Amino acid sequence: MKRLAVVLLLIFVAVAAFAGEQAVCAVCGPREGAGFEPVKAHATHKGKAYAFCSVKCKVEFLKNPDEFLVTDEGKPAPAFALKTFDGKPVSLDDFRGKVVLLDFWGTFCIPCVKALPELQALHTKYASRGFAVVGVTVDDRAPMVQKATSRAKVTYPIVQATPAVWSAYKVNALPSLVLVGRDGRIVRRYGGEADRAAMLASIEQALGR
Amino acid sequence: MMLAALVLASVLHAPEECLPKGKAAVTAEYQGKTYGFRYDDCREEFLKDPERMSQLYDALLELQAEGQVVEAPRASLVPS
Numbered sequence: 502m503k504r505l506a507v508v509l510l511l512i513f514v515a516v517a518a519f520a521g522e523q524a525v526c527a528v529c530g531p532r533e534g535a536g537f538e539p540v541k542a543h544a545t546h547k548g549k550a551y552a553f554c555s556v557k558c559k560v561e562f563l564k565n566p567d568e569f570l571v572t573d574e575g576k577p578a579p580a581f582a583l584k585t586f587d588g589k590p591v592s593l594d595d596f597r598g599k600v601v602l603l604d605f606w607g608t609f610c611i612p613c614v615k616a617l618p619e620l621q622a623l624h625t626k627y628a629s630r631g632f633a634v635v636g637v638t639v640d641d642r643a644p645m646v647q648k649a650t651s652r653a654k655v656t657y658p659i660v661q662a663t664p665a666v667w668s669a670y671k672v673n674a675l676p677s678l679v680l681v682g683r684d685g686r687i688v689r690r691y692g693g694e695a696d697r698a699a700m701l702a703s704i705e706q707a708l709g710r
Numbered sequence: 711m712m713l714a715a716l717v718l719a720s721v722l723h724a725p726e727e728c729l730p731k732g733k734a735a736v737t738a739e740y741q742g743k744t745y746g747f748r749y750d751d752c753r754e755e756f757l758k759d760p761e762r763m764s765q766l767y768d769a770l771l772e773l774q775a776e777g778q779v780v781e782a783p784r785a786s787l788v789p790s
Binding site: 544556559560563566 | 762763765766769776
């Protein structure tokens with residue numbers, strides 16, 4: 502299965518290259534294939550900040566932000582089986598019956614790093630009610646990730662993203678948060694710098710008052 | 711209605727086509743900056759949402775300044 506995914510990915514990249522398409526870049530989402538690159542451009546839309554790995558991605562976003570910010574609320578959250586930097590396996594199944602907030606981030610994304618203490622506070626506050634934050638980082642630089650997470654005193658799991666997971670969750674901007682309900686379905690997505698009050702309300706609602 | 715939207719979409723120029731080659735035919739101002747366009751419809755689209763469009767044109771100009779070829783996509787690989 503993994504081999505098939507890699508082959509499909511290579512075919513896609515080859516087709517994209519042949520068609521003269523732009524940079525291969527996971528931050529732009531599945532439309533751009535896969536492969537992780539640092540943030541190189543920023544844009545604001547409706548008061549929220551978004552980060553992109555290329556100016557071309559930013560252009561694509563600004564042409565039609567609403568189409569770019571896809572929604573799949575109510576649909577089953579794509580399953581994943583990833584690993585922490587010390588090799589511990591973490592899957593979505595581990596959180597079955599819990600409300601999970603997936604934080605797609607990278608150390609090169611300043612708003613993402615700034616949000617870490619806040620996410621940790623949420624994780625601590627609601628843990629007893631069946632809530633967990635899972636950080637899914639696009640970063641493969643373990644020391645950078647460890648530095649950022651230890652500075653923010655993060656205790657929730659930080660797993661290393663794969664292009665397949667990044668694409669499955671249609672992450673096309675950073676930061677990107679996905680709230681998954683106890684039933685394993687996507688409750689809400691938050692792109693850019695999320696509206697914290699709205700996010701808290703959704704978490705409370707998902708947990709059941 | 712759908713037909714009208716299709717006709718309108720086919721008439722409107724892509725942002726890449728709106729960038730002036732040489733002197734701009736029309737201009738618009740936003741937050742103290744002047745943006746030049748090749749066609750009237752480009753200016754009209756810009757003025758409908760200047761906050762978004764100014765960022766879009768700034769990004770296109772940035773690409774142009776880097777020496778990259780800025781042209782409207784011929785076809786999309788994005789599944790609809």
